[in-house]
Amino acid sequence: MIIAAAQFLPVPGDIEANAARMAGLITEAAGRGAGLVVFPELALTHYDLDLIAADPRRMTVTEDDARLAPVREACRATGAAAVVNAAGRATGDGSRPAISSFVLGPDGALVTRYDKIHLFGDENAVFAPGVTEGRFTLGGIRFALATCFDNSFPEVPAWAAADGCRVYLASSFHDATERVARYAQQARDHGLHVLLANGMGTGGSASGCGLSGAWLPSGERVAAAAEWTGTVPGDGAELVLTDVRDRITLMADPAVAAITVKECGEPLVDVRTAAPALLVAEDRHDAQGAFAFLREGVLQRLLAAQESLPDGLRLRFVEGYRPPGLQRRYFEEYTDELRAAHPHWDAARLHQAASRYVSPPGIAPHSAGGAVDLTLVTAEGEAVDMGTPVNASPEESDGACYTAAPDLTPAARAHRRVLNAALTAAGLVNYPTEWWHWSYGDRYWALATGAEHALYGPKERDGR
Numbered sequence: 198m199i200i201a202a203a204q205f206l207p208v209p210g211d212i213e214a215n216a217a218r219m220a221g222l223i224t225e226a227a228g229r230g231a232g233l234v235v236f237p238e239l240a241l242t243h244y245d246l247d248l249i250a251a252d253p254r255r256m257t258v259t260e261d262d263a264r265l266a267p268v269r270e271a272c273r274a275t276g277a278a279a280v281v282n283a284a285g286r287a288t289g290d291g292s293r294p295a296i297s298s299f300v301l302g303p304d305g306a307l308v309t310r311y312d313k314i315h316l317f318g319d320e321n322a323v324f325a326p327g328v329t330e331g332r333f334t335l336g337g338i339r340f341a342l343a344t345c346f347d348n349s350f351p352e353v354p355a356w357a358a359a360d361g362c363r364v365y366l367a368s369s370f371h372d373a374t375e376r377v378a379r380y381a382q383q384a385r386d387h388g389l390h391v392l393l394a395n396g397m398g399t400g401g402s403a404s405g406c407g408l409s410g411a412w413l414p415s416g417e418r419v420a421a422a423a424e425w426t427g428t429v430p431g432d433g434a435e436l437v438l439t440d441v442r443d444r445i446t447l448m449a450d451p452a453v454a455a456i457t458v459k460e461c462g463e464p465l466v467d468v469r470t471a472a473p474a475l476l477v478a479e480d481r482h483d484a485q486g487a488f489a490f491l492r493e494g495v496l497q498r499l500l501a502a503q504e505s506l507p508d509g510l511r512l513r514f515v516e517g518y519r520p521p522g523l524q525r526r527y528f529e530e531y532t533d534e535l536r537a538a539h540p541h542w543d544a545a546r547l548h549q550a551a552s553r554y555v556s557p558p559g560i561a562p563h564s565a566g567g568a569v570d571l572t573l574v575t576a577e578g579e580a581v582d583m584g585t586p587v588n589a590s591p592e593e594s595d596g597a598c599y600t601a602a603p604d605l606t607p608a609a610r611a612h613r614r615v616l617n618a619a620l621t622a623a624g625l626v627n628y629p630t631e632w633w634h635w636s637y638g639d640r641y642w643a644l645a646t647g648a649e650h651a652l653y654g655p656k657e658r659d660g661r
Contacts, residue, residue: 199439199603202395203394203436204409207240210252216268222236230603237409238369241284249294257294275614294324296320298342298344315346337645361446371408372405384412390411393408394437404425442601449557457651465656468490468496468517488519489517498625509576510573513571515570517566554590554630567636582608583612598632600617600630
């Protein structure tokens with residue numbers, strides 16, 4: 198996944214104009230391959246505390262505020278998520294607003310809201326502090342949220358890393374290059390990939406210096422926007438992009454194996470007879486026909502997803518259930534291929550690399566009957582451009598098999614967006630290294646959705 202920080206000079210107090218500008222930047226970033234766009238602190242109004250304090254009702258928003266409609270629509274149209282920082286209207290019995298990061302998903306719906314915990318100076322007279330850490334998962338990556346002064350407290354990134362976050366998103370309004378430079382140490386100290394969206398311009402008594410940027414876990418800065426030093430042409434808008442695909446939680450991650458399974462006993466059903474409306478690939482077969490079986494609940498969700506597709510498109514089922522013995526053979530064969538190509542890799546690295554493409558046998562979603570490989574086709578069954586064939590490995594596709602891979606054709610990106618929207622809405626989750634692999638009820642699904650436990654464990658066709 199590519200993520201982007203967007204810095205621009207907002208129109209003070211004009212939420213409608215700033216939301217429209219954000220929508221344009223989301224569209225631009227998505228066109229460059231970004232799946233997530235982060236905006237600076239209070240970018241929806243500009244960082245002007247006096248302006249917000251003078252009219253808190255008009256200058257604050259909720260996640261369903263009509264003025265955010267252009268942002269929600271841009272997310273839906275592009276399939277990109279966004280982190281919009283604004284004065285968030287008080288929730289519950291609170292009387293003061295918060296400095297809030299609203300995370301809107303690829304469908305435009307709210308994923309989470311994070312309220313800034315550590316307020317700075319005059320912010321304390323206008324806003325109430327938040328009490329809950331900001332966390333969310335997107336595209337197989339666990340993200341942490343922080344806002345400006347939060348980043349002055351070493352425990353904030355430390356807790357993020359301890360919580361399993363791989364990428365740290367900061368929406369800020371720093372006034373000095375020295376403060377921006379500290380993110381390198383933050384990345385290095387906690388092994389986090391850091392993305393900073395920093396404000397620009399003067400708001401009341403504060404100024405933002407721009408310099409949005411990205412740092413690798415090593416502390417190396419890999420992208421930077423311009424510094425704001427005064428008047429700039431237009432609104433000075435600039436995007437900073439960074440690739441975080443190596444931060445994806447892979448099937449080999451211990452967090453996946455640690456998920457408890459409470460087997461629900463749901464049967465495997467043959468999709469060929471149980472769902473004649475679902476097109477099954479004709480070139481797939483095995484002696485027992487195991488590939489065509491799925492857990493009943495997964496099949497019902499596939500049918501719901503197919504019903505939601507645009508006219509002229511349908512799903513093509515490629516493979517579902519895979520017996521544990523076959524899964525083990527696939528994993529060992531691919532590991533052997535990698536060992537031959539990379540003889541200097543140790544066993545741990547081979548195991549992790551292999552899990553990008555084939556799940557380790559003990560936790561494999563296919564062997565639980567909870568995973569399905571599929572693609573989109575036309576109503577007549579003709580293939581459409583998805584960027585790679587189903588089952589293209591990372592090596593042979595040069596990484597284009599990753600769901601959020603950059604440099605796809607516009608048609609392939611659009612088709613993946615359609616597939617993602619339909620299957621996500623039906624409750625399935627994607628394995629981000631394989632655009633065609635979706636699952637429900639297995640350990641990876643439980644980790645991605647925050648479910649208390651998995652519903653399906655490895656299963657033999659005879660019920661064992």
